[in-house]
Each structure stands twice: as structure tokens, then as C-alpha cells.
Amino acid sequence: MKFGGTSLGKPHRMQEVANLITRDEEHKIVVLSALSGTTNALVEISESLASTDRSLAKQQIEALHTHYQNFVLELLSEEGSRKKATEILAEHFEFLTIILKISFSQALNRDILAQGELLSTKLFSIYLEELKVGHILLPALDFMTIDSNDEPQVGTIKVKLAQLLNKNKGTIIFITQGYISRNAKGEVDNLKRGGSDYSASLIAAAINATVCEIWTDIDGMHNNDPRVVEKTKAIEQLSFEEAAELAYFGAKILHPASIWPAQFFNVPVRLLNTLQPEAKGTLITEKAGSVGVKAVAAKDGITAIKIKSSRMLLAYGFLRKVFEVFEKHRTSIDMITTSEVAVSITIDDDVHLPEILKELEAFGTVEIDTNHTIVSIVGNEIAMTKDVMKKIFDALEPIPVRMVSYGGSRHNVSLLIARADKEVTLKLLNKGLFNL
Numbered sequence: 001m002k003f004g005g006t007s008l009g010k011p012h013r014m015q016e017v018a019n020l021i022t023r024d025e026e027h028k029i030v031v032l033s034a035l036s037g038t039t040n041a042l043v044e045i046s047e048s049l050a051s052t053d054r055s056l057a058k059q060q061i062e063a064l065h066t067h068y069q070n071f072v073l074e075l076l077s078e079e080g081s082r083k084k085a086t087e088i089l090a091e092h093f094e095f096l097t098i099i100l101k102i103s104f105s106q107a108l109n110r111d112i113l114a115q116g117e118l119l120s121t122k123l124f125s126i127y128l129e130e131l132k133v134g135h136i137l138l139p140a141l142d143f144m145t146i147d148s149n150d151e152p153q154v155g156t157i158k159v160k161l162a163q164l165l166n167k168n169k170g171t172i173i174f175i176t177q178g179y180i181s182r183n184a185k186g187e188v189d190n191l192k193r194g195g196s197d198y199s200a201s202l203i204a205a206a207i208n209a210t211v212c213e214i215w216t217d218i219d220g221m222h223n224n225d226p227r228v229v230e231k232t233k234a235i236e237q238l239s240f241e242e243a244a245e246l247a248y249f250g251a252k253i254l255h256p257a258s259i260w261p262a263q264f265f266n267v268p269v270r271l272l273n274t275l276q277p278e279a280k281g282t283l284i285t286e287k288a289g290s291v292g293v294k295a296v297a298a299k300d301g302i303t304a305i306k307i308k309s310s311r312m313l314l315a316y317g318f319l320r321k322v323f324e325v326f327e328k329h330r331t332s333i334d335m336i337t338t339s340e341v342a343v344s345i346t347i348d349d350d351v352h353l354p355e356i357l358k359e360l361e362a363f364g365t366v367e368i369d370t371n372h373t374i375v376s377i378v379g380n381e382i383a384m385t386k387d388v389m390k391k392i393f394d395a396l397e398p399i400p401v402r403m404v405s406y407g408g409s410r411h412n413v414s415l416l417i418a419r420a421d422k423e424v425t426l427k428l429l430n431k432g433l434f435n436l
């Protein structure tokens, strides 16, 4: 059972989480994110430190400390547990204060980012003790490992976790941190923003869980982005493939990589709402449930790169050379379309863009379009469903579409549009495809 920041951000919400995990006697691992707002606050602290604005960092640390002191007073009622929690806060905020005096590095940044999950799990554990709920706190840093390519090491995680669970055989409830991990150098690292979903899925896969429950603030995967479109509805059932495409192409409810471990080890995933625990939510399994369009998602921050070259005409090996440039700079490609003399590619990470462009210029004329959005229309056998393309293009008549990707998978049609057109595109598709 994984609980996101919004399910923990207020003391009464954390109390509700305690109710949810003690409703039955089933053995469970409870994965917690940081309280909502904490990881963002830690990112800001790190940024202040990186820009050597220590007095701003100090203010930000103090504000966060006060927030947690108030949280503890509201969450806990016994003197003993309040004292324990205050000591935990003192320990973590002392660490944050010490960093004000040492020089900033990426390793330190990751240590700072880990504080949120360490705090939420320790405070929750004290709260459970106050309620006399038996449990064990498993440190994620003792089993969640990633390799030098930042890929989780499922085999190692499985072995380490099994050892830890074996040591505590009679225990029914285990609590652990989402998001944080240890990297190949043994340093504290993380699974990227929103990574607690990924932790939960990796853990569920590693222990061959009966189900992986992702508890959040909405009743499952909706057919469109509820932050943008007014009328959206929850989807009852999705296949792993459909859910993976939606997560990868921007449905924030799931971390982009969070589906593959569950899919690979065939563990069903349920998306559930802590605010409405009885709602059905979304079930994600091997089966898709139905054929046709299920949902639309959007991913921002996309850069399109076009390489035009007459040398591409009838040449073989051209694409390999282009792809090698991206491989060399460890930048993954999302969309690709080709004509006989040009190829367009999109990336979502432009850290290495200057080097990439420099190398691509050797192959022809290179143009870039920044600030674009990929809109993905996802559904089982969508490519084979009658009228889907017609409906999409009818709906999007007023929108200039920069790229179209169709047929790459049977479950996805992707369009590249300007970021400025995203809101209206999602709304038009909601009407055209779902009549909402």
C-alpha cells in the first residue's frame, strides 16, 4: 500500500492512513512519500544553497521545521511520543543546518531530498506506536538499490528485502520510504520526482505481492487530466500497457516508470482514493477490459529536433548515426517521424542539447522547436478502432499539429503540439472522443 504526499500532508489525513492499513489482518508493506509540499521545499533549500544564498536557505529550513513542529503537536497526543518526535525532528533539522556550513554538491543535494520520506515514515511510526499498532520500520536505504545507469536492481532488491522480512516473520505491518534509494557508489539517491509509486511497484514485484495499491487524492486514473479539463471520469480497468503509456506520457497519478515492475511480475495494481476509500478506483492488470479510446494524457517540456539531409535519400545507416548521437549523450527519444529527406525526433531532457545539436549538424540542416507538448491518446487496440483518427482530427481542426505518431504501438496515438495549445487541445479531445 503506497500513500502519496496528499494522503499524508495533514495530521488528520495521516490518521486516516493508519485506519486504512489496520482495517484487515493481511500482511502488508506500507510505502510512504514525504508530506505534500516537503520535497518541493527541500528542492528550494537545495537551490538556495547551490546559488550560495545561505541566509535564504536558513529561513526556508526554519519555516519547514516550524511546519513539522506544528504537525507533530496535532498528530500526537501523548507527551512521550511528542518528545520522541521532537527528537527526530531535531536530528533531521540539525542535519539540514549543518549543510549550511559545507560546500554544495550533487551528492549533498540527494541527501537533502531524502529527508522528506525519512521524516514522514519516522513520524508515522511514532503515531502507530501511540496507537499500539505493532509494526516494523524498514529503511529503504537497506534494500532499494539502483545501478550506475540509475536502473533499479530488482534481483538485489528481492534478495535484500526477503532477508529483512525473514528476520521479522511474525510482523503484519511493515513501513518503508518511497522515492529514496542507494546508488552504485553506495550514496543516497532517489527514483526521481514522484518516485514513490515506482518504489511501491518494485517492492510489490520483489515480494510477489497479491496487489500493489497506490492510494492518492483521486478515485483512480481519469480519462483526461483533471487539472486542465473540468469534466473527467475515472476508468475502471486498464491493461498494464495502457497504464504504462498514460504514465509515461504525462498522467501525473503514476510515476512514468512505475508500471513495468508490476507488469513484469504480473502483480495487479489498484489506484485508490484515501478521501473516498470505498470508491472502486482503477484496476490495472494484464487484461484491458475493453477495446477503444480510454484516456488522453499530456507531457510538457518537449523539444523537437528536425534533421534534413539529401544524403538521407535512399541511404541506409542514416538513422543509426543519428540515434548514436542521442545514445552517446544518454538522452532518450520519445517520438520519431520520418520523410524521405528529413527526420524529426523529440526529447524531454535537453541537458545535453547543445552537444547533440553540434554533432547532428554534421548530417544536415538541424532545426529545433522548444516548449512543445506530446498529447497521447491511449486505448486497447486503438489503432484498429474505427473512426478514432477521424474523431481526433475533426476535434483538433483548429490546432496546428507538428508531429503525429501512429502505429508504433497498438495502444497509442501521439501528437506533438505547441505547449500554448495544450489546454484547448485536451478540452477539444474530451468533447470529441468522450463527449464530456
Ligand code: ADP
Residues within 6 Å of the ligand: 003, 004, 005, 006, 007, 033, 194, 215, 216, 217, 218, 220, 221, 222, 223, 224, 225, 226, 227, 250, 251, 252, 253, 254, 295, 297
Ligand atoms: P500523490 O501525492 O498521491 O503521489 P500526485 O499528485 O502525484 O499524488 O498524483 C495525483 C494527481 O494526479 C491527481 O490529484 C490529479 O490532479 C493528477 N492527475 C493528472 N492526470 C491524471 C489522470 N489522468 N487521472 C487521475 N489523476 C491525474
Ligand code: ASP
Residues within 6 Å of the ligand: 004, 005, 033, 034, 039, 040, 116, 178, 179, 192, 193, 194, 195, 196, 197
Ligand atoms: N516525495 C517525492 C516527490 O515529491 C516522491 C513522491 O512523492 O512520490 O517527488
Ligand code: MG
Residues within 6 Å of the ligand: 004, 194, 197, 252, 253, 254, 255
Ligand atoms: Mg505522485
